[in-house]
Amino acid sequence: MRKRLMMAGSVALTTLLVAPSWAQDVVAATEPVAAVTINKGDNVWMLLSAALVILMSIPGLALFYGGLVRSKNMLSVLMQVFSLFSLICVLWVVYGYSLAFTEGNSFYGSFDKLLLKGVTPDSITATFSKGVGISEFIYVVFQGAFAAITCGLIVGAFAERIKFAAVLLFSVLWFTFSYIPLAHMVWYWAGPDAYTSLEAATAATATAGYLFQHGDLDFAGGTVVHINAAVAGLVGAYLVGKRLGYGRDAMTPHSLTMTMIGASLLWFGWFGFNAGSALEANGTAALAFINTWLAPAAAALSWTLAEWLMKGRPSLLGAASGAVAGLVVITPAAGFVGVGGGLIMGLLSGVAGLWGVHGLKRLLGADDSLDVFGLHGVCGILGALLTGVFASPDLGGTGVWDYVTNQVAPDYSILTQVKIQAIGVGVTVLWSGVVAFLAYKLVDMLIGLRVKEDAEREGLDVTSHGEKAYSQ
Template identity: 85%
Template sequence: MFGVAPAWADDSASATAASEVVVASTAAAASAPAAAVASEVVVASAAAAAAAPVVTINKGDNTWLMVCAALVILMSIPGLALFYGGLVRSKNMLSVLMQVFTVFALISVLWVIYGYSLAFTEGNAFFGSFSKLLLKGVTPDSIAATFNKGIGISEFIYIAFQGAFAAITCGLIVGSFAERIKFSAVLVFCVIWFTFSYIPVAHMVWYWAGPDAYTSADAAAVATKTAGFLFQDGALDFAGGTVVHINAAIAGLVGAFMVGKRVGYGRDAMTPHSLTMTMIGASLLWFGWFGFNAGSALEANGTAALAFVNTWAAPAAAALSWTIAEWFLKGKPSLLGAASGAVAGLVVITPAAGFVGVGGGLIMGLIAGVAGLWGVHGLKRLLGADDSLDVFGVHGVCGILGALLTGVFASPELGGTGIWDYVANKASVDYSIWGQLKIQAIGVGVTVLWSAVVAVIAYKLIDMTIGLRVKEDEEREGLDVTSHGEKAYNM
């Protein structure tokens, strides 16, 4: 978030520096005259204070993050669940709701047990450590750093906020193989993929030592070496273009191929059973996305406001461009197209929300509407996969587009914020669109490759053990009855 995610204020280099001052002062007191020691302690303490301000919590920031975490949860249940549920046939409505709901619960529990620790503690460039298993050592007084020196938020709030991101990412994948996969296979896949794809990608992109560690050029170099792999490379991802959307879309696309096409695909009508539900779900997604993007500033400040406005304007532009393009190509504008366009705009602006100006956000949204329309029609035919609810066509295409365009429109020359220099504590004067674009492309490539490899292995293992698909007669009858013993609608 903000391109990176904070480490803890009490674990940062600034805390280490402060402890060294205390040790040095104590040693001096044992051997030097009292007056001299007092003078040295004052000088050392003043230097430490100037380099490492005391981290404090602002109740307004805490409150903002609580609200944003709740909004992200709303995106999953009921937002994503209803959006997906309306798109499938009525005989599979409950199965999709059940999958999204249960995946959310499953990942939330795993996040508390080990996910948070492996994603957001210092370890190596790809994984954190097991130091905070079951949130060991986290108390109501624990502080997580934000993106401004000396300002923190309660660690418990940050844990919940990030956990909601992890849960909805796994839920997104469900749409790619809806209407034919075993419920048990969904759960096992999510455990494997969450552990070996979501966690390391989140660590690679968002883990760093926090701004208070960047007291000098030398200290910054040391701190950066402890960060995630893609953070060290300089990749920008404000709220999850790579971590959430590309990551999930690739896993979904691989699943669409490996689970196989639905019975009757390309022959039988598989129209959405309730576009009313889909529109309600899309609206809840848009509403919750304000927490997703603006909350990623980790403070209730101007950057959050910028992300908020971009999350309002870009999807609006995308909904219009998708609608107009579809109207031109097909002769009629559709509600499904408008809703899908809004989601495409939300996806494309996610990695850029706090980095690009509103003009840049509007342009990104306009492009995303057309790109998403192509993704769910032209590209889908080229790939030949039965991506049931067009997860790759929207989240993959627009996620990749957003990640790359972030490198372009984050430029101060195009109204963006540029890159923040935490040592100088101001925006860097150097920004190269071409250089940042290459860094963004590397981030996209690493995410695509990592997620694909993990997904292939996970699906193969599941297919060899419990199997991926339900039986053909069960699929024809519908997963609501055959997998869950219920019906969405009892007439």
């Protein structure tokens, strides 16, 4: 089965079509270029996938986070996730899609499609097969849902003490200056039909995003979504400060039942997140689907076993967190690694995530309320790096597809690809960290980040929203 490792103006699979290291060996293709047409089956799959990604945010992420906070802050978390989803969807249509997925420079696109100018029911977006496209409106929604859940992930790091207005303003700034450029850097390219010869491929690659040009592999958002959000969350945990009584008062989750429901909805929706990133209803989507099924199951088991050995008892919170860790680790790799690689990555992520929310959290000393960095940061970084290992054809992976010769590129180097993956991780950490720091500081200067102490003690449900999650 052929693997398509590059995204046409689209999301998920990022890979260098023609890697500079072996470009001189490429022979120009002689086959004629077919007109791009819509496949109705792919359209149906992408409509479903977009809806599944929306389900991940509301209600999945909202319930997962809401159950983890104290009851007096349950509604505030639901409100933050719900409102951010709505806000980012609007901003995505106004300018986000245009700046992320049109040709511009290596870091941003252009303003050519502001308010989706020129996008009609007849508009087509390329997939990873030459001559095959999907309706652009579907692609807009699919990518917009990615942007929305990424911003929603951040709120878990400073839950229970931040101003609602501060959440909204910060998210506008971070979305504009961190999410959009990273999505462009990793996922924007001219599409497979531009790769007709060595000369055409060189010209097309020069118009792609910065990390795409360097050959970074990110099938569905290890860097763009998870590491990006996790770093922003960690910076926020430091700058917003610790919750009152942190380390002294009990701050146990008020409803693990809600958390388990939320985790299950996340897992369900994640099939659209990962398998939908193939952009087609084909074998690559099937590979991403089975990896998204297996890796979190393995992670839930490894987390549970490790916690059982450490603490003497397995917990539901541990099992649910393990599943999320597995989903995070397989996200950048889902369509690139074989089933064996996905299984190993899942098993490793359960243990890595457990360390992230306990050992690493103590080392960092930040009050990352819902362990955004411990889960999404640690497992996102692990997944990005291991993608370079298990994408190797020698280990059952897909390798890198060369669209000029229409075959898997020869001489895949694990060491070289891991170095490229490390560059992608480093750029994401630095970019998101700097943007987040500046955005938090600006918000703090303008309206302040944190609620007053009395409001925090009473709970944000009543003091920020005038409502209660539960009526007695």
